[in-house]
Amino acid sequence: MTDQPQGLVHGVIEELELPPEPPPHGPKVWIQENLLSGDTPLARAFNGVLSFVFGLLALNMLQFLTSYIFDPTRRWSAVTFNMKLMMVQAFPQADLFRMWLSVGIFFVLVAMSIVVWGGGGAGGRLSWFSVAKLVRNVGVFFMLLTIMHGASAAAKLVDLPLFSIDSPADWSSGRLLIFLIGLALFGAGFLFLRQYGPLAKERSVPVLSLFVAGMVIITVVIWVIELPVPEGQFGETIAPIARTTTWPWTILFIVAIASYFLARLLVQVLDVARLKRVLVILWVFSYPVIIMVIQRKPILEWGDLLGGGPTPFQESALGLFILFSVVGGAVIWWLAWSNNVMIGRGIAVALGVALGATPWFVESVPAWTPFLAGLAGIGLIAGGLLIPDGIEIARVIGLALGVMALLVWFVPMLFIVRSLLIAFAMVAIATPSFGGSPETRTRVVGAWVIVALLVVATFVLGEAETALEFQSTTFLGGFNLSILIAISGLTLSFPLGAVLALARTSTMPIFRLIATGYIELVRSVPMITWLFFGSVMLPVFLPEGIAFDEIVRVVAVVAIFNAAYVAETVRGGLQSIGKGQYEAGSAMGLSTVQSTSLIILPQAIRAVIPALVGAIIVSFKDTSLVAIIGLADVLFIAKSFVPSQSSPHNFLGTQPQMLFFIALFYWVFTFSFSRLSMRYEKSIGLGEH
C-alpha cells in the first residue's frame, strides 16, 4: 500500500531461513544451544516453555494451512481452469501465441543479460552442502505439510485440542504422493550430508544450474500432475494441472536455456561493451514493442504510413519523420558542437522567421499568441545576428524553442506534429549540455532520430486499429494489466521523481517550494483517493475533445503518485553526496546541468538502490488497488469473476480460496524479488560501511 519504502526495512535482513550450522557434535547440543539456552536453570526452563509454545503455534498454523489446502471440498481447479483468465483476461485464444512471444522475449533478454553483465560466474555459486540442506529441509516441509493435515473426521493418530494427525489409511493418493516425494527428498539430502558432508562444503554448484533444475521440475509437474475437477458439462473427473500451457512453457524453458548458451558464445566472439549497449537498447524498446506491436496486433497499412491527406506531410507519418529527422537533425547537429558561428546565425534567423511568422497566418488562435511568437522570433533573430559566441547563440535558440513548446498548445495542428515539436524542443534544449565535440555530434543526432522515430511510431501504432477480436473494452487485463501499470508507472515516475528531488534540494526557492508542495500533498493523501481522482475527476479537468483511456489515466496517476515517493528516496541519496563532488564538478569546468546529471545523480541513485528496490516492490503490491476502481487486474478477476462462474464448471463460492491463491501469487513475486535484490545489493557491496 502506500508505504514509504524503508531502506531500513528491506535492507538489513540476513539469510536466516536455514537453521543454524548443524551439529558437529550432534542434535542434542544443537537443541541445547538453540532451544533451551540460558545462564540459569530458570532461564533455560523459560526458554523451553517458549520453544514449546511457539513450536505448537507454528505447527498449528501449518495445520491450518494444510487442512485448508487439502480439504476435499476445495476446488483448486478454479485456479487451474481460470489461469488464462487471470493472466490475460479476454485476450483472444487464437492470438495467445503473442502472449507467449512476450514472455519468451523477456526470458531471452534475462538469460542474455545474466551472461553479459554477470560474466561466467553469473548468479554466484552455492556449495553442495547448502544444496543438500535445502533439499532435506524442503523434504521435511513436504512431509510436515501432508502429516499435519487434520481436516478429515476419520480415524486419528494424534488427537489433541490444538492439533491432530489423521491416520495414513485415509490419505488420498495425491497426498501420499506428496508425502513420498518429501520423504525421498529428505532421505536424499540426509544421506548425502551423512556420506559427503565435509567434502560437500568445498564443492559448489552454480546457482543458475539450480534455476535450470527448477525449470525442469516445473516442466515435469505440468506434464504429469492431474487434479480432480468438479462436475462440469464435459463430464471429466480429473484434468491435467495445465492443459494448454504444457508445450509453450516447455519451449520457453528450452529457449531460455538456449539463449543463455548463445549469449556465452556471443560474449566470446563480440565486444562485451557493445553487447551491453545493444542489450540496454533492446530492454528499453522491448516493453513498448511488446505492448504496442506484439500484443495489440495493430493493422498496419502502407496508406497510414504514407498518408493520403489533403496536404503533403499532414497525415503522412513517414513524411513527418523524414522531415523532422533531417531538418531537426541538422539543427541539433550544429547545437551539439556550436563552433561555426555563421551556421548558427543562419539557423537562428531561419528558426526566428518561422517561429515569429507562423502564428500570424493561422486562423483561430488566441490573440496573444502571434505577439508572443513574434517577440520570440525577433529576439531569436536579433540574438543570432548580434551575439558573437556560438554557444551563446545555441542557448538563445534553446530559449526560443522553449517558448515554441508552450505556443504549440494554442496553435491548432495535428497532435503528432505538436508532439514532435515539443520533443524536438526538449532535445534541442538539452543538447548543448551534452555535446561539446565533433564526436558527440553523431550520437546526439542519432538520439534525436530515435526519439522522433519513437514519437511517430507511437502515433502510427496507437491510431491503427487492432486486429484482435475481444469482448472487453481493452485487450489488456489480468496479470498482464497489473504488470503494465507497475512497469509504466514506475518507468515514468523515476525521471519525474529525480527532477522533483533535485528541485527540492535546489537553492532556488520557487522550485523548492513547488516541489515540496507537490511531494507533501501527494504523500499525505492515500493512493486510492488519487486513483479515484484519475478515474472520476481527471476527465473533468481536461478540455473537451481530449479524453484518455482509463488505463492511461491510471498509469498517469500511478506515475504521479510514485514520483513523490521516488523523489523522497532520491533526496536521501542527494543529501548523502558531499559538497566536494559539486565543487569538483565545477572545477572540471562542467556546467550545473552537466555536473548534476553526470556526477551527482548517478552517485545519489546508487546510494539509494535498496530503498528504490523497496519502492518498486511497494509499487508492485500497490497495483492491486486498481481492483477497487473496477479495472480487471489479476486480483479483481480472481475475487469477482472466477467465483461467479457456474458454467461450464461450478466455481460459485470459491472466493476465499481464490484469495488464498492470489495471496500466494503475490507473495512468490514480492518475496523472490526482495531476495534477489538483497543478493544484488550484497554483490555490489551496498549497505556496508
Add this chain to the structure above:
Amino acid sequence: MVKPLEPQTTASEHAKPPFWRNVTVLKWIAQIGFLTFFVWLFYILISQAVSNLEGTGIPFSWDFLAEPLGVLLGEGFNTSPGSGLEALAVGMTNMLRITASGIVAATILGTIIGVARLSSNWIVSQVANAYIEFFRNIPLLVQIYFWQALVLALGELSADEEGAAWFFATAKGIAIPWLTPQAGRWQYVGFLLLGAFATRWVYKWRVRILEEKGMETHAASWALGTFATFLIAGWLVHPVMGIFGWLWTVLAWIFGNIPVIVFQLILAALAAWLAYRFIKNFLDERRTPAGLAKLTDDDYFRLTVAGLLGLSGVAFFLLGPGESTVSQLLGRSATFSMNWGLEPIFDFLASKFDFSTGAPLEFSRPEVVVPTRFAQYSAEAGRAFTPAFVAVWVGVTLYTAAFIAEIVRAGIMAVHRGQNEAASAVGLKRSQVLRLVVLPQAFRIVLPPLGSQYLNLAKNTSLGIAVAFAEIVQVGQTIYNQRGQTLAVFIIWMAFYAAVSLILSGIVNYYNRKMQLVER
C-alpha cells in the same frame, strides 16, 4: 533553462557580469517564468473544470454539506446522518477509530515480534521471521479481502443464541465485552486529566530527588501509584468535577459576549507576531560578531515570504471570511454569535459536567437479541464489530505490525554492542541494561521510521472502501455518487488526510525532538 558557468574572474579585477550572464538574475528569471507557467496551467485547469461541471448541469457547490442525504451508513455513531456534513463526520470518526486503535495494537504486536525475531531461541525467531515475511509481502488489499471472507465464512447468527455471552464470532461480526460509557464519563475523564498532571508532577519530583541525592526513588512506581489513586478515587468522586460545569458555563457566556473583533485582533496580532519572530530569529542566526552575514537571494526570498504570509494572515483575520470587521464598521451589531466556535464548545462541555453520579463506565457482556425474525447484536450491551471493521482493523494492524517489527529489530541491532557491555560492566542488571541503556537508544533510532509507518496505517484505512467500511473515502464516494460533487468531496478528502498526517507527524516530531535532546 540552461545556466552558464559562473564567470571566471581573477581576484584583482572583479568585473561585474552583464545582467544576462548573471547567474542570480538568470535563476530568478527561470523561476518566475516557471511559476507563471505553473499558475497559468492551474488557472486553465480549474476554469476548465468549472466550465465542464457547469456543462454537466451540476455546478460546483458546497450545498450538500447542509442538505439531507438520505443514505444509510454501514456503521458509526450515527448510521442515518441528516446531512452531508454529518455523514462525513461519521466517516472521519470511523477512520480515526481504526487509526488510533490500530496504531496502538500494531505497535505492541510489532514490538513483540521484532524482539522475538532477535531471540536466541531458534523456534521463536523463526516464527517471528515467518510472520514478517508472510504479512509484508502480500498486498494489504488482498489481506483485507481475505479477512472479510474469513469473517463472512463464520456461522450465521441464529435466534437460538439469544442472550448474553462472553464472545460471539459470526458472519454478522465479532462481539466482545465492553466498558460502555455512562452519564458521568466526561467528569471522570476530566478527573483523570487532572490525575495525569498530578502524575507528571510526582514523577518529576521523584526524579529530581534521585538526581539530587543519588538514591533510588522508584519514580515510575510512584507515578503509577498516583495515577492508580486517581483512577480509583475518580470512580467515586467524579461528581465533584461538576464544579467545572459552572466554569464552562461562565466561559461560554464570556466567549458568547466578547465582540468578534477582539478575536480577530488577537489572531491578527498572533499572525503578525509569528512573522516577526521568524524574521528576527532568521536574522539573529546570521548575525556574527563582525555584523550581519551576507544574505543570499534565497534568504531574502524566505524573509519576503514570511513577511507576506504574516501580512496576509493579518488581512485574512481582519477582513476574514463571513462577518468581517469591515462589515461591522458599516453598522452591524458589535457582537457576533459565531466566535470561532468557542462558545458552542464550552456550552457542550458545560452540559456534560453536571454533577451526575454513578459509575462512569459500565461493564457489559455482548448480547444477542431477536427483535424481528432475524437475530442481531444488541446495541446497548457489550460491543459488536461489523465484519468490515474487523477485516480492515485486523488487516492494517497485522500488516503494519510486520513493518514495525522490522523497524524495531533494526533499531535494537543498531545499538552498539559496547553499550550493552559497558552497562553490564558498571553493574546494571540485565533488565536495567535493557530499560535504561538499550531501549532509550533504540527508541531514538526507531522513532522516525515508526512515524512514517503510523502515517501509512492512517492512509491504509482508506482501503476500507473495498469492503464497504464506512470511512471517509467510502462515505465521500457515496455522497458524490448521489450528488455528483466530485471536486468538493475530493477537496474534503485532501484536507482531512492532510490534517491527520500533519497531526500525526507533529506528535512524532515532538517526541523525536525530545529524544534528540536526551542525547547530549
